Amino acid sequence: MLRVAVCVSGGGTNLQAIIDALRSGTIENAQIVRVISNNKNAYALERAKAAGIEGVCVSPKEYATRALFNEALLACLKEAAPDLIVLAGFMVAVPSCVIEAFRDKIINIHPALIPSFCGKGYYGLHVHEKVLQRGAKVTGATVHFVDEDLDHGPILLQKAVEVREGDTPEVLQRRVMEEAEWILLPRAISLIAQDRVTIDDNRITHIKES
Ligand code: GAR
Secondary structure (H helix, E strand, O other), X not given: OEEEEEEEOOOOHHHHHHHHHHHHOOOOOEEEEEEEEOOOOOHHHXXXXXXXXXXXXXXXXXXXXXXXXXXXXXXXXXXXXXXXXXXXXXXXXXXXXXXXXXXXXXXXXXXXXXXXXXXXXXXXXXXXXXXXXXXXXXXXXXXXXXXXXXXXXXXXXXXXXXXXXXXXXXXXXXXXXHHHHHHHHHHHHHHHHOOOEEXXXXXXXXXXXX
16 A cells, blocks of 8 residues: 655645545555645645545744754654655645655656746746746646655656636636646556566656556
8 A cells, every 4th residue: 555645735636636546546555654745734744634535734933043944854854654645736845854764666757748837936836827928838747756846756647728718817726726736646546556666777757567
């Protein structure tokens, strides 16, 4: 059974998609062992509670320095002993101590087609604002492994989503979530739980046929 820790910051619709996929059996052989939020008011924590999953808040506001927060986050993750850490709308730069301790065991969902519209400043609604400002006609979502560089690690899954005339950032965000994110993230966890994902020496992922 794959032990999954999910890190969140806000509404938690991606967390909900994972919970629903576990319930329906779309993801087999996995369980969420802990939900960690950097924000005590995150609605995602309510979703965890409603699903009977332990929710823990580790907020940078409660630590004197960033280094102390990083240590606390690492300790909280280690305590949960996860096989996989899922960043589901986690708006914190993952500290290198966490990346080292869980090398190639952390995945992130990004609301655009990496390597477009990613990196510093590209998070949440801002991503969709920038897609619209640039006039891109296609966007989407990406699930990738996390390494030391922001939005950079090996790409696992991607799905394109159409940008439509008259879209607002909010409308586009919703379409990207519905058509891509809520499908891709559970699928990624399912593939990893089935042990079908490998990363080669060139840092390219491969998915084994089932
Ligand atoms: C999602 O769109 C996710 O892709 C994005 O934040 C949103 C969180 O929504 N993540 C990033 O921008 C990370 N760079 P949720 O809390 O409802 O899942």
